[in-house]
Amino acid sequence: MPSQPSRELQHFANPHPGRDFLIHMDLPEFTCLCPLTGQPDFAHFLLDYIPDERCVELKALKVYLWSFRDEGGFHEAMTNRIADDLIRLLSPRYLRLLGRWYVRGGISTDVLVEHRAPGWDNAALLQQLGPASFTRHQPGY
């Protein structure tokens, strides 16, 4: 069953649009290129969202992440761009995307983007998420 990288994200209808609920997806397989050197960069993404009418389709999401394999992008810009694509697709009530980028120059960098639909709030449910899981880097250990 071969497939192709594709920038086309797909969705399915939220099965419980009447209730705010949380979906967490752990996306450890991401690589793109450094826009300065052309060398590979790697990241582990963590996505959390509260769907409104749409949920992101898992296989299309995998293929979408694949589509950045030959594309350059800075950590800060790339993380914002992926978040924007997901927000455009889903119009979610809430979305949080954390990119944990691998060590460069002895320094590890994480980028966290958050989005809330205008006029929507559910502070109680959002407390369930807890703080984002930033990298804990222990070199020499």
Next chain:
Amino acid sequence: MPSQPSRELQHFANPHPGRDFLIHMDLPEFTCLCPLTGQPDFAHFLLDYIPDERCVELKALKVYLWSFRDEGGFHEAMTNRIADDLIRLLSPRYLRLLGRWYVRGGISTDVLVEHRAPGWDNAALLQQLGPASFTRHQPGY
């Protein structure tokens, strides 16, 4: 002592209905079928609730989870459905159900549902729960 899978949940009377208190149940033994491929899916459920008049009976809960063994269901829909069954049985003051579904396509997916009885609140006690324990996926490690 053979038993049967059963969709019938059972309850017993809350021994301390005059006090809000929390019950946490860790339910690591769940399997159902993927509605697309018919292949087995696995999940680890975590349930927290504040009982009103009723508490869920442990053995019936085990048999209830067993009853999904040959049934298909998407992660998002299945987690919402089990939460709904528990809410209908217990009419709890508060209920939280987290389904941590095993990796598919290199991506792990968790679904979190939360319910509060209308008109009830106890923010102090709910802070005791802390954020839900979402999957931490470390492939290649």
Next chain:
Amino acid sequence: MPSQPSRELQHFANPHPGRDFLIHMDLPEFTCLCPLTGQPDFAHFLLDYIPDERCVELKALKVYLWSFRDEGGFHEAMTNRIADDLIRLLSPRYLRLLGRWYVRGGISTDVLVEHRAPGWDNAALLQQLGPASFTRHQPGY
């Protein structure tokens, strides 16, 4: 120095009643009987409280927990009962008791009881406690 199990809890005078402060006690040695089967049950209790005029005496607390060794009780009722005994003894400004009961039927159950003295509050100090440490059950691992 033999001793006896005793339901008599004892206290000593709070050495600093003018200040709200927290006492945490980790009580991993508890066993009672299952009221249905008569078989032993085990639990690990965690107690946190802010004393008013009285602190619980450590050796008497140990002997008190011992006194349940031959007594039957459901998890939910037993945890509430021990909390009630401590509240009656101490009239504390705040008390939290977590019972982490060992696995039965593949399911582990925790019960959390919380108490605040009427009219007392100290939200800042209570934030020091953090969420209760519920069981993290990893069967097959």
Next chain:
Amino acid sequence: MPSQPSRELQHFANPHPGRDFLIHMDLPEFTCLCPLTGQPDFAHFLLDYIPDERCVELKALKVYLWSFRDEGGFHEAMTNRIADDLIRLLSPRYLRLLGRWYVRGGISTDVLVEHRAPGWDNAALLQQLGPASFTRHQPGY
């Protein structure tokens, strides 16, 4: 792409039969039935082997494990049986199978089976495996 449970394991040709090397597979998705009560049992299997002419095909292995879903078997017998099927398929130089079965009666049980081809030895490579990863059970914690 629906598929079926199947007791038929499949192999592919070892790409480097001239060298002893180790393959480790982590198989956390297994369930069968208790032969006494008919209730579901769960286990996490860990497989290590040194192939001779054949390697086990991953998708067929998944479908093979699925085939025990409606079958009864004691922990000790089931673990030996799966090991025997793999040995029959692969005629491996070495094979080790650990079954970590979930808690029953407050007790967790692991079963470890090991096989060496007659006349074959490679003590140096086998030291790479280290001791098997038996369950570490922490109830009430």
Next chain:
Amino acid sequence: MPSQPSRELQHFANPHPGRDFLIHMDLPEFTCLCPLTGQPDFAHFLLDYIPDERCVELKALKVYLWSFRDEGGFHEAMTNRIADDLIRLLSPRYLRLLGRWYVRGGISTDVLVEHRAPGWDNAALLQQLGPASFTRHQPGY
């Protein structure tokens, strides 16, 4: 389904007596009495054995451990005694029993007993066990 504590261990026939294989049982629910003070002692037992003709029956083992609930015994003597009972029952090819006794006087004590059937050896399989999992005590942490 009430039951009784009983010193009678029970066995079932080893389903694969033609092969040396390992069984690991994690037994965290044990309590007896201190022979000096009469106060409760607690221990977590870990059993590993290679069966010959017999395997120990899980429910009888649970009931056997229960039978020490009202009996006094020093850590060293009690651990040796339970090992002796299991050796007498099973005549195993190999058996290892570790008793991790809870802290007394700020000191935690573990006792490890090992047995090999005369004339039997299987060094390769025993390496699978790895060193025993002695307590790691971190007071004040």
Next chain:
Amino acid sequence: MPSQPSRELQHFANPHPGRDFLIHMDLPEFTCLCPLTGQPDFAHFLLDYIPDERCVELKALKVYLWSFRDEGGFHEAMTNRIADDLIRLLSPRYLRLLGRWYVRGGISTDVLVEHRAPGWDNAALLQQLGPASFTRHQPGY
């Protein structure tokens, strides 16, 4: 360079009094005597504070803790007393002291004291501290 135990704490001028900032000190080396038995007690202290005009001098703090080596004191009283000495020395904007006392009678006890200067507040900065790190006691493990 010999030195002496001394109850004299010393301070140095806060280098940035214009800003609220946090200082955390981990003090694992403390011992005093049990006032009932005269036997040694041990504790691990954790100090967090927001300085006003003064910061505590590290070497004098070490020598101060040493000065309790031959002095008796109950856990609750001793922890409050050390906190009081530090508050008197520093007149800090905020101070938190946690004493994690080693296991006695199978029970570990922690004592937490918190102080805020009257009229001072900085809720945002205090959230940086998180809940205090109470003992996690795992006997038999």
Next chain:
Amino acid sequence: MPSQPSRELQHFANPHPGRDFLIHMDLPEFTCLCPLTGQPDFAHFLLDYIPDERCVELKALKVYLWSFRDEGGFHEAMTNRIADDLIRLLSPRYLRLLGRWYVRGGISTDVLVEHRAPGWDNAALLQQLGPASFTRHQPGY
């Protein structure tokens, strides 16, 4: 590609100034000198910030930290100074800098500085950071 230590921090333009988002940088490679003894000191810095118009350039940040290699400074003053330099460079909406300094005199010291742009607030996003990761020091373990 040799380079030089330099006190000149550099920035690049924030690619998404229209959105508040978080950048976390883990900086484990820092050393300076003790102003009293001239001996080396070591620290692990953790930086979190919400950029306004500027982001700190990673390689210049590395070279900037290098520039303190031969300079003396007390823990409290040095941490505040580095924070001030970053605040001056970035004029960030929010910045948090934690310095975890290695053990001296058996005591480990952490210093935490926090800054918010006047008139800016985003409590929801700041909750994503969670409490700062203070040192957990376990000597003798």
Next chain:
Amino acid sequence: MPSQPSRELQHFANPHPGRDFLIHMDLPEFTCLCPLTGQPDFAHFLLDYIPDERCVELKALKVYLWSFRDEGGFHEAMTNRIADDLIRLLSPRYLRLLGRWYVRGGISTDVLVEHRAPGWDNAALLQQLGPASFTRHQPGY
């Protein structure tokens, strides 16, 4: 400083060829393509070796791993191939390569290759390596 993927590994002269010593390199950034589906695969490699006359150059190793980015290969064949390239380059006294491949079909697969120069041995030094660090996969946790 752009660079190119290159299959050309490079070496530098071992600075201490008179002594057997160990070099460990942790290589978490690897991706290639699945030869069946064309989709990306990811792996974390761990390399240990005892150099003879040559050591592998770090930057060339990084660029070499990059060169597989657009190439297909089965886990077992790819791991053997990379080991073969390193053996050919280095003619090492000893080499061990572990490929920890990310989860596919709910199963994680590791491949371990080991090489010893004919006629060379140093059992004492090889014991320093310990068993290889195979994946520990905890789905649903």
Next chain:
Amino acid sequence: MPSQPSRELQHFANPHPGRDFLIHMDLPEFTCLCPLTGQPDFAHFLLDYIPDERCVELKALKVYLWSFRDEGGFHEAMTNRIADDLIRLLSPRYLRLLGRWYVRGGISTDVLVEHRAPGWDNAALLQQLGPASFTRHQPGY
């Protein structure tokens, strides 16, 4: 029940002298004085032994360790001396003592002493001990 520090260790008769078995004692409460500065030193001791005719009595061991509270000694000499005292008392078949001394000068030091009775051996049982648990020091983390 006050007691006194005492250099007099005490023993009780080994209840199973006919069998080699292991006793592990975790002794985290030790302090003495630095012979150069007179300042307190702290250590965590771990004792393992195979008794011959005698076992060390727990309370006397505690009081014995107490007796070094006001005595000076270098880490290497003190650890050897305590081992010698235990060997003299017990004439054990085997004994291992590890002293994990707290950080001084940014460096943590452990000292390990091992003793075997002349003419005694039991390699199989000693493998159960595994390597000693040396300190893992993580400053700045």
Next chain:
Amino acid sequence: MPSQPSRELQHFANPHPGRDFLIHMDLPEFTCLCPLTGQPDFAHFLLDYIPDERCVELKALKVYLWSFRDEGGFHEAMTNRIADDLIRLLSPRYLRLLGRWYVRGGISTDVLVEHRAPGWDNAALLQQLGPASFTRHQPGY
């Protein structure tokens, strides 16, 4: 009490030369320069040795490590050189030095050197060391 970096290591007389015993020193504070770029490198060293007539003096060791602060050296050469200096100073029965160098180019490198005095052996004691603690690198986590 200022001091100076110095290449002069110092020793004191082994207090128990009649016995083989182990000394472990954890040396997390090391920095030197990269010989290619002149930029700082960092490493965490772990030293284990069995003294013959001499033990290394702790403060001189600290000052010796300091003396490399402005010196260039490749990881492999620097680790061998420090080991050689210690061997020359101590003429130890056994010595093991592990250098865990911080991440460069996304790759972490460890170097392990081992030395045995000619004609000396004590396999039993060396087993106490266990395998060296190589870095476990988890980028993106």
